[in-house]
Amino acid sequence: MSLIIQNITKHITLTPEEQLLFLSKTETHTFKAKTILLNSGQICKHSYFINSGILRSFNINDNIVEYVLSFACEGWWIGDMYSLISQKPGNLFIEVLEDAEIVTLSKENQEYLYAAIPKLERFFRILTENSLVANQERLMDNLSLSAEERFEKFRRKYPTLLQKIPQKQIASYIGVTPEFFSKMKSKLLRK
Amino acid sequence: MSLIIQNITKHITLTPEEQLLFLSKTETHTFKAKTILLNSGQICKHSYFINSGILRSFNINDNIVEYVLSFACEGWWIGDMYSLISQKPGNLFIEVLEDAEIVTLSKENQEYLYAAIPKLERFFRILTENSLVANQERLMDNLSLSAEERFEKFRRKYPTLLQKIPQKQIASYIGVTPEFFSKMKSKLLRK
DNA sequence: GTACTTTCTTAATCTACATTAAGTGCCCTC
DNA sequence: GAGGGCACTTAATGTAGATTAAGAAAGTAC
Numbered sequence: 165m166s167l168i169i170q171n172i173t174k175h176i177t178l179t180p181e182e183q184l185l186f187l188s189k190t191e192t193h194t195f196k197a198k199t200i201l202l203n204s205g206q207i208c209k210h211s212y213f214i215n216s217g218i219l220r221s222f223n224i225n226d227n228i229v230e231y232v233l234s235f236a237c238e239g240w241w242i243g244d245m246y247s248l249i250s251q252k253p254g255n256l257f258i259e260v261l262e263d264a265e266i267v268t269l270s271k272e273n274q275e276y277l278y279a280a281i282p283k284l285e286r287f288f289r290i291l292t293e294n295s296l297v298a299n300q301e302r303l304m305d306n307l308s309l310s311a312e313e314r315f316e317k318f319r320r321k322y323p324t325l326l327q328k329i330p331q332k333q334i335a336s337y338i339g340v341t342p343e344f345f346s347k348m349k350s351k352l353l354r355k
Numbered sequence: 356m357s358l359i360i361q362n363i364t365k366h367i368t369l370t371p372e373e374q375l376l377f378l379s380k381t382e383t384h385t386f387k388a389k390t391i392l393l394n395s396g397q398i399c400k401h402s403y404f405i406n407s408g409i410l411r412s413f414n415i416n417d418n419i420v421e422y423v424l425s426f427a428c429e430g431w432w433i434g435d436m437y438s439l440i441s442q443k444p445g446n447l448f449i450e451v452l453e454d455a456e457i458v459t460l461s462k463e464n465q466e467y468l469y470a471a472i473p474k475l476e477r478f479f480r481i482l483t484e485n486s487l488v489a490n491q492e493r494l495m496d497n498l499s500l501s502a503e504e505r506f507e508k509f510r511r512k513y514p515t516l517l518q519k520i521p522q523k524q525i526a527s528y529i530g531v532t533p534e535f536f537s538k539m540k541s542k543l544l545r546k
Numbered sequence: 547g548t549a550c551t552t553t554c555t556t557a558a559t560c561t562a563c564a565t566t567a568a569g570t571g572c573c574c575t576c
Numbered sequence: 577g578a579g580g581g582c583a584c585t586t587a588a589t590g591t592a593g594a595t596t597a598a599g600a601a602a603g604t605a606c
Contacts, residue, residue, distance in 0.1 A: 249485070289480035293440055
Protein backbone atom coordinates (compact mmCIF):
# COMPACT_ATOMS: atom_id res chain seq x y z
CA MET A 165 0.00 0.00 0.00
CA SER A 166 1.29 3.46 -0.84
CA LEU A 167 2.81 5.52 1.95
CA ILE A 168 0.17 8.23 1.67
CA ILE A 169 -2.70 5.77 2.05
CA GLN A 170 -0.94 4.25 5.04
CA ASN A 171 -0.65 7.73 6.47
CA ILE A 172 -4.34 8.41 6.02
CA THR A 173 -5.48 5.07 7.37
CA LYS A 174 -3.68 5.76 10.61
CA HIS A 175 -6.62 7.99 11.46
CA ILE A 176 -9.57 7.01 9.28
CA THR A 177 -10.65 3.95 7.28
CA LEU A 178 -11.00 4.20 3.51
CA THR A 179 -12.65 1.59 1.27
CA PRO A 180 -10.55 0.37 -1.67
CA GLU A 181 -12.67 2.54 -3.99
CA GLU A 182 -12.10 5.59 -1.84
CA GLN A 183 -8.39 4.88 -1.83
CA LEU A 184 -8.36 4.75 -5.60
CA LEU A 185 -10.42 7.93 -5.88
CA PHE A 186 -8.05 9.68 -3.51
CA LEU A 187 -4.96 8.57 -5.39
CA SER A 188 -6.53 9.53 -8.73
CA LYS A 189 -6.70 13.11 -7.48
CA THR A 190 -3.00 13.27 -6.61
CA GLU A 191 0.14 13.39 -8.71
CA THR A 192 3.55 12.02 -7.88
CA HIS A 193 6.73 13.74 -9.01
CA THR A 194 10.40 13.60 -8.24
CA PHE A 195 12.44 16.70 -7.55
CA LYS A 196 16.15 17.35 -7.27
CA ALA A 197 17.68 18.93 -4.20
CA LYS A 198 17.55 22.76 -4.27
CA THR A 199 14.28 22.81 -6.24
CA ILE A 200 11.99 25.53 -4.97
CA LEU A 201 8.44 24.19 -4.95
CA LEU A 202 6.91 27.42 -3.68
CA ASN A 203 8.24 30.96 -3.70
CA SER A 204 7.44 33.77 -1.33
CA GLY A 205 4.76 35.94 -2.88
CA GLN A 206 3.14 33.04 -4.72
CA ILE A 207 -0.23 31.56 -3.93
CA CYS A 208 0.18 28.03 -2.59
CA LYS A 209 -1.95 25.70 -4.70
CA HIS A 210 -0.85 22.33 -3.34
CA SER A 211 -0.28 20.29 -0.25
CA TYR A 212 2.82 18.14 -0.48
CA PHE A 213 3.24 14.66 0.98
CA ILE A 214 6.75 13.27 1.06
CA ASN A 215 7.40 9.71 -0.11
CA SER A 216 11.14 10.16 0.19
CA GLY A 217 13.67 12.94 0.60
CA ILE A 218 13.69 16.06 2.77
CA LEU A 219 11.99 19.44 2.39
CA ARG A 220 11.89 22.61 4.41
CA SER A 221 9.68 25.67 4.59
CA PHE A 222 11.20 29.01 5.50
CA ASN A 223 10.80 32.72 5.07
CA ILE A 224 13.27 35.49 4.50
CA ASN A 225 13.22 38.56 6.67
CA ASP A 226 14.06 41.90 5.04
CA ASN A 227 15.57 39.96 2.12
CA ILE A 228 18.49 38.88 4.28
CA VAL A 229 17.99 36.32 7.02
CA GLU A 230 16.28 32.96 6.51
CA TYR A 231 14.08 31.50 9.23
CA VAL A 232 13.18 27.82 8.97
CA LEU A 233 9.57 27.19 9.89
CA SER A 234 9.68 23.42 9.46
CA PHE A 235 11.48 20.45 8.04
CA ALA A 236 9.60 17.53 6.57
CA CYS A 237 10.83 14.06 5.72
CA GLU A 238 9.35 10.76 4.56
CA GLY A 239 5.73 10.40 5.59
CA TRP A 240 5.17 14.08 6.47
CA TRP A 241 2.98 16.73 4.88
CA ILE A 242 4.16 20.24 4.11
CA GLY A 243 2.64 23.38 2.61
CA ASP A 244 2.07 27.06 3.27
CA MET A 245 -1.04 26.76 5.39
CA TYR A 246 -1.75 30.47 5.37
CA SER A 247 -1.62 30.79 1.62
CA LEU A 248 -3.35 27.46 1.05
CA ILE A 249 -6.33 28.47 3.19
CA SER A 250 -6.64 32.08 2.12
CA GLN A 251 -5.47 31.63 -1.47
CA LYS A 252 -3.55 34.85 -1.05
CA PRO A 253 0.20 35.27 -1.69
CA GLY A 254 2.16 33.83 1.23
CA ASN A 255 5.62 34.59 2.50
CA LEU A 256 6.98 31.07 2.74
CA PHE A 257 9.40 29.27 0.49
CA ILE A 258 9.26 25.51 0.19
CA GLU A 259 12.52 23.94 -0.90
CA VAL A 260 13.78 20.43 -1.53
CA LEU A 261 16.85 19.74 0.61
CA GLU A 262 17.47 16.17 -0.49
CA ASP A 263 16.22 14.58 -3.75
CA ALA A 264 12.59 13.80 -3.12
CA GLU A 265 9.55 11.96 -4.38
CA ILE A 266 6.50 14.05 -3.60
CA VAL A 267 2.76 13.45 -3.81
CA THR A 268 0.99 16.69 -4.66
CA LEU A 269 -2.65 17.35 -3.86
CA SER A 270 -4.11 20.52 -5.30
CA LYS A 271 -6.36 22.75 -3.22
CA GLU A 272 -9.16 22.14 -5.73
CA ASN A 273 -8.84 18.39 -5.57
CA GLN A 274 -8.65 18.55 -1.80
CA GLU A 275 -11.97 20.42 -1.73
CA TYR A 276 -13.39 17.94 -4.23
CA LEU A 277 -12.31 15.06 -2.01
CA TYR A 278 -13.83 16.66 1.11
CA ALA A 279 -17.15 16.60 -0.74
CA ALA A 280 -16.70 13.10 -2.15
CA ILE A 281 -15.27 11.50 1.00
CA PRO A 282 -16.41 13.54 4.02
CA LYS A 283 -14.29 11.38 6.33
CA LEU A 284 -11.30 13.21 4.91
CA GLU A 285 -12.42 16.30 6.81
CA ARG A 286 -11.74 14.24 9.90
CA PHE A 287 -8.36 13.13 8.68
CA PHE A 288 -7.18 16.64 7.87
CA ARG A 289 -8.68 17.98 11.07
CA ILE A 290 -6.60 15.50 13.06
CA LEU A 291 -3.52 16.26 10.98
CA THR A 292 -3.96 19.97 11.59
CA GLU A 293 -4.58 19.45 15.30
CA ASN A 294 -1.32 17.56 15.58
CA SER A 295 0.56 20.29 13.76
CA LEU A 296 -0.97 22.88 16.04
CA VAL A 297 0.09 21.01 19.14
CA ALA A 298 3.64 20.63 17.83
CA ASN A 299 3.74 24.28 16.90
CA GLN A 300 2.47 25.45 20.27
CA GLU A 301 5.11 23.37 21.98
CA ARG A 302 7.82 24.87 19.81
CA LEU A 303 6.53 28.37 20.54
CA MET A 304 6.66 27.77 24.28
CA ASP A 305 10.11 26.22 23.91
CA ASN A 306 11.33 29.30 22.11
CA LEU A 307 10.03 31.50 24.90
CA SER A 308 11.35 29.44 27.77
CA LEU A 309 14.34 27.32 26.76
CA SER A 310 17.96 28.15 26.02
CA ALA A 311 19.50 27.55 22.62
CA GLU A 312 21.16 24.39 23.93
CA GLU A 313 17.87 22.99 25.16
CA ARG A 314 16.15 23.83 21.89
CA PHE A 315 18.92 22.01 20.03
CA GLU A 316 18.38 18.98 22.24
CA LYS A 317 14.66 19.06 21.39
CA PHE A 318 15.47 19.34 17.70
CA ARG A 319 17.62 16.25 17.93
CA ARG A 320 14.84 14.28 19.52
CA LYS A 321 12.25 15.49 17.04
CA TYR A 322 14.33 14.95 13.90
CA PRO A 323 16.91 12.29 14.86
CA THR A 324 17.85 11.49 11.26
CA LEU A 325 18.27 15.06 10.07
CA LEU A 326 21.39 16.01 11.99
CA GLN A 327 23.76 14.30 9.57
CA LYS A 328 21.81 15.10 6.44
CA ILE A 329 21.27 18.82 6.29
CA PRO A 330 23.61 21.84 6.51
CA GLN A 331 23.95 22.86 10.12
CA LYS A 332 23.21 26.49 9.36
CA GLN A 333 19.66 25.34 8.74
CA ILE A 334 19.45 23.68 12.11
CA ALA A 335 20.74 26.93 13.58
CA SER A 336 17.98 28.80 11.79
CA TYR A 337 15.36 26.34 13.02
CA ILE A 338 16.33 26.66 16.65
CA GLY A 339 16.68 30.42 16.28
CA VAL A 340 20.39 31.23 16.53
CA THR A 341 23.05 32.39 14.08
CA PRO A 342 25.29 29.81 12.37
CA GLU A 343 28.27 31.31 14.22
CA PHE A 344 26.69 30.86 17.60
CA PHE A 345 25.53 27.38 16.69
CA SER A 346 29.05 26.39 15.73
CA LYS A 347 30.41 27.68 19.03
CA MET A 348 27.68 25.92 20.97
CA LYS A 349 28.31 22.64 19.16
CA SER A 350 32.03 22.63 19.87
CA LYS A 351 31.28 23.44 23.49
CA LEU A 352 28.92 20.44 23.66
CA LEU A 353 31.57 18.20 22.08
CA ARG A 354 34.18 19.24 24.62
CA LYS A 355 31.94 18.01 27.43
CA MET B 356 -28.96 33.79 17.87
CA SER B 357 -26.39 32.72 20.45
CA LEU B 358 -22.81 33.84 19.94
CA ILE B 359 -21.52 30.30 19.60
CA ILE B 360 -24.00 29.43 16.84
CA GLN B 361 -23.05 32.63 15.05
CA ASN B 362 -19.44 31.58 15.37
CA ILE B 363 -20.13 28.18 13.85
CA THR B 364 -22.29 29.47 11.05
CA LYS B 365 -19.45 31.66 9.86
CA HIS B 366 -17.98 28.51 8.36
CA ILE B 367 -20.76 25.93 7.97
CA THR B 368 -24.57 25.95 7.80
CA LEU B 369 -26.58 24.22 10.52
CA THR B 370 -30.31 23.49 10.36
CA PRO B 371 -32.37 24.73 13.32
CA GLU B 372 -32.53 21.15 14.62
CA GLU B 373 -28.77 20.78 14.41
CA GLN B 374 -28.34 24.07 16.24
CA LEU B 375 -30.58 22.83 19.04
CA LEU B 376 -28.77 19.52 19.19
CA PHE B 377 -25.45 21.29 19.37
CA LEU B 378 -26.56 23.63 22.13
CA SER B 379 -28.09 20.75 24.10
CA LYS B 380 -24.62 19.22 24.32
CA THR B 381 -23.05 22.33 25.79
CA GLU B 382 -23.31 24.02 29.16
CA THR B 383 -23.02 27.68 29.98
CA HIS B 384 -21.48 28.90 33.22
CA THR B 385 -20.20 32.12 34.66
CA PHE B 386 -16.84 32.36 36.37
CA LYS B 387 -15.20 35.04 38.47
CA ALA B 388 -11.85 36.52 37.58
CA LYS B 389 -8.92 34.41 38.87
CA THR B 390 -10.82 31.15 38.55
CA ILE B 391 -8.57 28.40 37.24
CA LEU B 392 -10.54 26.30 34.77
CA LEU B 393 -7.68 23.91 34.09
CA ASN B 394 -4.58 23.14 36.08
CA SER B 395 -1.26 21.91 34.84
CA GLY B 396 -1.10 18.14 35.25
CA GLN B 397 -4.83 17.70 34.73
CA ILE B 398 -6.45 16.10 31.71
CA CYS B 399 -8.35 18.69 29.71
CA LYS B 400 -11.93 17.47 29.29
CA HIS B 401 -13.54 20.54 27.72
CA SER B 402 -13.25 23.10 24.99
CA TYR B 403 -14.25 26.56 26.16
CA PHE B 404 -16.05 29.18 24.10
CA ILE B 405 -16.21 32.67 25.52
CA ASN B 406 -19.48 34.60 25.53
CA SER B 407 -17.98 37.41 27.57
CA GLY B 408 -14.91 38.11 29.64
CA ILE B 409 -11.24 37.29 29.12
CA LEU B 410 -9.22 34.09 29.62
CA ARG B 411 -5.64 33.10 29.13
CA SER B 412 -3.70 29.87 28.82
CA PHE B 413 -0.16 29.68 30.16
CA ASN B 414 2.39 27.32 31.55
CA ILE B 415 4.89 27.63 34.35
CA ASN B 416 8.50 26.79 33.75
CA ASP B 417 10.42 25.19 36.62
CA ASN B 418 7.68 26.36 39.00
CA ILE B 419 8.80 29.95 38.61
CA VAL B 420 8.19 31.80 35.40
CA GLU B 421 4.83 32.00 33.64
CA TYR B 422 4.62 31.96 29.86
CA VAL B 423 1.35 33.05 28.27
CA LEU B 424 0.42 30.87 25.31
CA SER B 425 -2.75 32.73 24.41
CA PHE B 426 -5.40 35.17 25.44
CA ALA B 427 -9.02 34.66 24.47
CA CYS B 428 -11.92 37.10 24.61
CA GLU B 429 -15.52 37.22 23.48
CA GLY B 430 -16.17 34.93 20.54
CA TRP B 431 -12.94 32.91 20.86
CA TRP B 432 -12.32 29.29 21.74
CA ILE B 433 -9.68 28.15 24.21
CA GLY B 434 -8.46 24.84 25.56
CA ASP B 435 -5.34 22.73 26.04
CA MET B 436 -5.20 21.19 22.59
CA TYR B 437 -2.48 18.71 23.50
CA SER B 438 -4.30 17.33 26.50
CA LEU B 439 -7.68 17.46 24.80
CA ILE B 440 -6.48 15.37 21.88
CA SER B 441 -4.33 12.90 23.76
CA GLN B 442 -6.38 12.81 26.96
CA LYS B 443 -3.11 12.82 28.85
CA PRO B 444 -2.16 15.33 31.55
CA GLY B 445 -1.15 18.62 29.97
CA ASN B 446 1.08 21.39 31.23
CA LEU B 447 -1.20 24.33 30.59
CA PHE B 448 -3.23 26.38 33.03
CA ILE B 449 -6.41 28.09 31.85
CA GLU B 450 -7.41 31.05 33.94
CA VAL B 451 -10.20 33.62 33.92
CA LEU B 452 -8.72 37.13 33.80
CA GLU B 453 -11.98 39.06 33.73
CA ASP B 454 -15.38 37.73 34.90
CA ALA B 455 -16.60 35.52 32.12
CA GLU B 456 -19.54 33.64 30.72
CA ILE B 457 -18.27 30.45 29.15
CA VAL B 458 -19.82 27.75 26.99
CA THR B 459 -18.22 24.40 27.76
CA LEU B 460 -18.19 21.49 25.35
CA SER B 461 -16.90 18.22 26.71
CA LYS B 462 -14.57 16.04 24.68
CA GLU B 463 -17.18 13.27 24.76
CA ASN B 464 -19.96 15.50 23.51
CA GLN B 465 -17.67 16.88 20.86
CA GLU B 466 -17.03 13.35 19.60
CA TYR B 467 -20.75 12.62 19.79
CA LEU B 468 -21.47 15.72 17.73
CA TYR B 469 -18.87 14.80 15.12
CA ALA B 470 -20.83 11.57 14.60
CA ALA B 471 -24.25 13.23 14.69
CA ILE B 472 -23.37 16.26 12.56
CA PRO B 473 -20.37 15.40 10.38
CA LYS B 474 -20.23 18.98 9.08
CA LEU B 475 -18.79 19.88 12.47
CA GLU B 476 -15.61 18.09 11.49
CA ARG B 477 -15.29 20.74 8.82
CA PHE B 478 -15.95 23.54 11.26
CA PHE B 479 -13.36 22.39 13.75
CA ARG B 480 -10.91 21.66 10.97
CA ILE B 481 -11.19 25.25 9.79
CA LEU B 482 -10.96 26.56 13.35
CA THR B 483 -7.80 24.53 13.93
CA GLU B 484 -6.30 25.60 10.61
CA ASN B 485 -6.78 29.23 11.57
CA SER B 486 -5.15 28.67 14.95
CA LEU B 487 -2.25 26.94 13.28
CA VAL B 488 -1.70 29.83 10.90
CA ALA B 489 -1.80 32.35 13.73
CA ASN B 490 0.55 30.23 15.77
CA GLN B 491 3.03 29.82 12.93
CA GLU B 492 3.05 33.56 12.41
CA ARG B 493 3.72 34.15 16.07
CA LEU B 494 6.53 31.62 16.03
CA MET B 495 8.19 33.33 13.09
CA ASP B 496 7.67 36.70 14.76
CA ASN B 497 9.39 35.46 17.88
CA LEU B 498 12.33 34.29 15.81
CA SER B 499 12.68 37.39 13.68
CA LEU B 500 11.22 40.46 15.37
CA SER B 501 12.40 42.65 18.25
CA ALA B 502 10.40 42.95 21.46
CA GLU B 503 9.09 46.34 20.31
CA GLU B 504 7.83 44.91 17.06
CA ARG B 505 6.20 41.98 18.85
CA PHE B 506 4.47 44.42 21.17
CA GLU B 507 3.16 46.33 18.16
CA LYS B 508 1.79 43.07 16.74
CA PHE B 509 0.17 42.24 20.06
CA ARG B 510 -1.59 45.61 20.02
CA ARG B 511 -2.98 44.99 16.59
CA LYS B 512 -4.08 41.46 17.41
CA TYR B 513 -5.71 42.27 20.75
CA PRO B 514 -6.60 45.98 20.55
CA THR B 515 -9.00 45.86 23.50
CA LEU B 516 -6.75 43.97 25.88
CA LEU B 517 -4.11 46.60 26.52
CA GLN B 518 -6.18 48.48 29.08
CA LYS B 519 -7.81 45.44 30.61
CA ILE B 520 -5.10 43.05 31.72
CA PRO B 521 -1.99 43.41 33.89
CA GLN B 522 0.92 44.43 31.73
CA LYS B 523 3.16 41.72 33.13
CA GLN B 524 0.98 39.32 31.19
CA ILE B 525 1.49 41.19 27.99
CA ALA B 526 5.21 41.05 28.73
CA SER B 527 4.95 37.31 29.17
CA TYR B 528 3.01 36.93 25.92
CA ILE B 529 5.55 38.82 23.86
CA GLY B 530 8.38 37.04 25.63
CA VAL B 531 10.14 39.61 27.81
CA THR B 532 10.38 40.26 31.55
CA PRO B 533 7.98 42.74 33.20
CA GLU B 534 10.97 44.98 34.00
CA PHE B 535 12.10 45.16 30.43
CA PHE B 536 8.54 45.68 29.24
CA SER B 537 8.13 48.62 31.59
CA LYS B 538 11.36 50.16 30.32
CA MET B 539 10.35 49.63 26.72
CA LYS B 540 6.92 51.15 27.31
CA SER B 541 8.28 54.34 28.85
CA LYS B 542 10.74 54.59 26.00
CA LEU B 543 7.89 54.33 23.50
CA LEU B 544 5.92 56.99 25.37
CA ARG B 545 8.84 59.38 25.33
CA LYS B 546 8.88 59.25 21.54
C1' DG C 547 -9.28 53.46 57.00
C1' DT C 548 -5.23 50.37 57.55
C1' DA C 549 -2.52 46.51 56.41
C1' DC C 550 -1.22 43.25 52.86
C1' DT C 551 -0.39 41.75 48.43
C1' DT C 552 0.44 42.41 43.88
C1' DT C 553 1.83 45.28 40.06
C1' DC C 554 4.73 48.64 38.16
C1' DT C 555 8.95 51.46 37.86
C1' DT C 556 13.81 52.63 37.96
C1' DA C 557 18.50 51.64 37.82
C1' DA C 558 22.83 49.03 38.15
C1' DT C 559 24.94 45.04 36.60
C1' DC C 560 25.24 40.89 33.88
C1' DT C 561 24.89 37.46 29.99
C1' DA C 562 23.26 34.89 26.06
C1' DC C 563 23.44 35.61 21.85
C1' DA C 564 24.35 38.82 17.54
C1' DT C 565 27.53 41.09 14.55
C1' DT C 566 31.61 41.64 12.11
C1' DA C 567 35.56 39.94 10.18
C1' DA C 568 39.02 36.70 8.79
C1' DG C 569 40.42 32.36 7.70
C1' DT C 570 39.85 27.10 6.60
C1' DG C 571 38.12 23.17 4.28
C1' DC C 572 35.37 21.18 0.78
C1' DC C 573 32.60 20.30 -3.01
C1' DC C 574 31.45 21.81 -7.58
C1' DT C 575 32.15 22.73 -12.29
C1' DC C 576 34.73 23.59 -16.36
C1' DG D 577 43.38 20.54 -11.12
C1' DA D 578 42.40 25.31 -10.63
C1' DG D 579 39.17 28.56 -9.35
C1' DG D 580 34.80 29.90 -7.15
C1' DG D 581 31.47 29.35 -4.15
C1' DC D 582 29.44 27.48 0.16
C1' DA D 583 29.54 25.76 4.74
C1' DC D 584 31.92 25.92 8.80
C1' DT D 585 35.07 27.79 12.49
C1' DT D 586 37.23 31.10 15.56
C1' DA D 587 37.61 35.25 17.90
C1' DA D 588 36.88 40.16 19.06
C1' DT D 589 33.44 43.29 20.07
C1' DG D 590 28.56 44.84 20.62
C1' DT D 591 23.75 44.74 22.41
C1' DA D 592 18.97 43.34 23.48
C1' DG D 593 17.09 41.87 27.04
C1' DA D 594 17.75 39.23 31.89
C1' DT D 595 18.66 39.58 36.69
C1' DT D 596 18.73 41.68 41.03
C1' DA D 597 17.21 44.86 44.18
C1' DA D 598 14.57 48.51 46.01
C1' DG D 599 10.90 51.61 46.28
C1' DA D 600 6.35 53.55 44.62
C1' DA D 601 1.69 52.82 43.29
C1' DA D 602 -2.40 50.48 43.12
C1' DG D 603 -5.61 46.86 44.27
C1' DT D 604 -7.96 43.95 47.87
C1' DA D 605 -9.31 42.36 52.29
C1' DC D 606 -10.64 42.94 56.84
